[in-house]
Amino acid sequence: xxxxxxxxxxxxxxxxxxxxxxxxxxxxxxxxxxxxxxxxxxxxxxxxxxxxxxxxxxxxxxxx
Amino acid sequence: xxxxxxxxxxxxxxxxxxxxxxxxxxxxxxxxxxxxxxxxxxxxxxxxxxxxxxxxxxxxxxxxxxxxxxxxxxxxxxxxxxxxxxxxxxxxxxxxxxxxxxxxxxxxxxxxxxxxxxxxxxxxxxxxxxxxxxxxxxxxxxxxxxxxxxxxxxxxxxxxxxxxxxxxxxxxxxxxxxxxxxxxxxxxxxxxxxxxxxxxxxxxxxxxxxxxxxxxxxxxxxxxxxxxxxxxxxxxxxxxxxxxxxxxxxxxxxxxxxxxxxxxxxxxxxxxxxxxxxxxxxxxxxxxxxxxxxxxxxxxxxxxxxxxxxxxxxxxxxxxxxxxxxxxxxxxxx
Numbered sequence: 052x053x054x055x056x057x058x059x060x061x062x063x064x065x066x067x068x069x070x071x072x073x074x075x076x077x078x079x080x081x082x083x084x085x086x087x088x089x090x091x092x093x094x095x096x097x098x099x100x101x102x103x104x105x106x107x108x109x110x111x112x113x114x115x
Numbered sequence: 116x117x118x119x120x121x122x123x124x125x126x127x128x129x130x131x132x133x134x135x136x137x138x139x140x141x142x143x144x145x146x147x148x149x150x151x152x153x154x155x156x157x158x159x160x161x162x163x164x165x166x167x168x169x170x171x172x173x174x175x176x177x178x179x180x181x182x183x184x185x186x187x188x189x190x191x192x193x194x195x196x197x198x199x200x201x202x203x204x205x206x207x208x209x210x211x212x213x214x215x216x217x218x219x220x221x222x223x224x225x226x227x228x229x230x231x232x233x234x235x236x237x238x239x240x241x242x243x244x245x246x247x248x249x250x251x252x253x254x255x256x257x258x259x260x261x262x263x264x265x266x267x268x269x270x271x272x273x274x275x276x277x278x279x280x281x282x283x284x285x286x287x288x289x290x291x292x293x294x295x296x297x298x299x300x301x302x303x304x305x306x307x308x309x310x311x312x313x314x315x316x317x318x319x320x321x322x323x324x325x326x327x328x329x330x331x332x333x334x335x336x337x338x339x340x341x342x343x344x345x346x347x348x349x350x351x352x353x354x355x356x357x358x359x360x361x362x363x364x365x366x367x368x369x370x371x372x373x374x375x376x377x378x379x380x381x382x383x384x385x386x387x388x389x390x391x392x393x394x395x396x397x398x399x400x401x402x403x404x405x406x407x408x409x410x411x412x413x414x415x416x417x418x419x420x421x422x423x424x425x426x427x428x429x430x431x432x433x434x435x436x437x438x439x440x441x442x443x444x445x446x447x448x449x
Contacts, residue, residue: 056302059321060285064306066318078368082427 118187118229118446119144125151125195130423130435134190137439143446146181148172151195154216161223168226183223187446188230190438191238192419230397230445232345232438233418237395241418244286244328250393251413254386257406258413259330267319270329274311280332282363284308289366307364333412338365339377339403341384342422342434343391345441348384349432351425352377374428383411390416397441 056062120138124131126149135145148157158173161183171182197216204212224235231237241247245263252258262273274281285291285306293301310332311319338353354373355365361372379387391399400420404412422434 057321058324059318059327060283060291060306061303062318062321063283063309063315064291064303066315067306067309068303076369079371082368082424 117143117443118448119146119181119185120188120190120442120446121145121181121186122147122190122192123150123224124190124192125149128193130421131190131192133423133435134439134442137435138442141439141443143439143443146172146174146179146186149195150193150220151198153197153220155198155200159219161219168223183227186227186229187448188232188442189224189227190232190442191235230442230448232442232445233394233396233398238418241394241396241399241416244415247416248413251390254390254393256386256390256403256413257410259333261328261330263326263328265322265324265326267322270319270322270327273329277331281311281329282308282332283311284328284330286328307366310363332363333404334407335362336405336407336409339379339401339405339411340425341379341387341401341403342420342425342432343388343396343399343401344422344434344437345397345444346388347437347441348379348388349422349425349434349437350377350379350384351375351429351432368424374425376429376431394418397445398438 056065120143122131122135122145124147128149131147135147138145156175158175159170161168161170163169168183171180171185173180197213199209199212221235233241245261248258248261260273260277262269264270264273270281285308288294289305289307291303291306293304311329335356338355340351340353342349342351352375353361353365354375355361357372358370360367360370365372387399387401390401391397396418398418400417400422402414402417404414406412422438426432426434
């Protein structure tokens, strides 16, 4: 698959993702199932992990 | 008996779970149409007889039946891909079946004479963020200087002219269209509104591929999420500047910043209401900045935006209750 980014937004996202992370992203208590996570719809907001076995909130909550 | 309230959404919509329960407890009669189960789990027969459409939908697992003539209100919530009995349709069969389903669904919806939260034509007309800025400025909001361009030189000139930092903002979706491709084809998950610095100088050449949207970075005292439901205005003050993760874009729900109810100045509340109504919408979720000098700056309006995260963090803003009550009243023709 072609993974080299060409579009500015993707290059920018790649650069941000490459920055050192302070820890695994985790939704704050009380808001993680508010429908503001996982726009892809692959996650199960009611489960501890999504169907891929990953912690929910794969989009870091950027969906409102 | 009151007419029914059709909720058009998808299975994962927690907002719809909670509002439907409140509709039911308020003597309303919700009927949920999850598009990601449609038409797989529904029977549908519509017949044009005597100058009008008759018939309706049956939800097969529950046996619940919705007659077209019994729909008193529609809540348009979220989209989803249609689902068919066979998961083995060829690509062209799937494309055709999707197109037919869209045609059937919107023929059904557009033919309804009922209360709308909000009508799909109004929603479609309201989503364009560039037009929103124009309207917001006309109505008296501050609006950040903005530029759309595929020329890096024009970005440099814009940055020089505003004499301040700029931000890049995805106009369509911060998900970078991840939901539109298969999981194995996703190369990025999201991109929040991002402050552009000298570190991005080289990347900016890539705007030549596709025009991008930039705005002057506006210094913030705090942010507001203003949710209009019917004729009610709910405002939450978001202390986004208290954490670096939310300083540029407040939508990082890992940061435990303070959200609290805000009493808007009456003219600002009226302006938000007027803005939403100007599109014929019954719902809108506006993002505003309040600058250190107290100016109200418009960022965007989301005609089907989320509101539950605000209510969860500020429980006194009972938006699920207000929305349910609005739908029940609408279905009753009040």
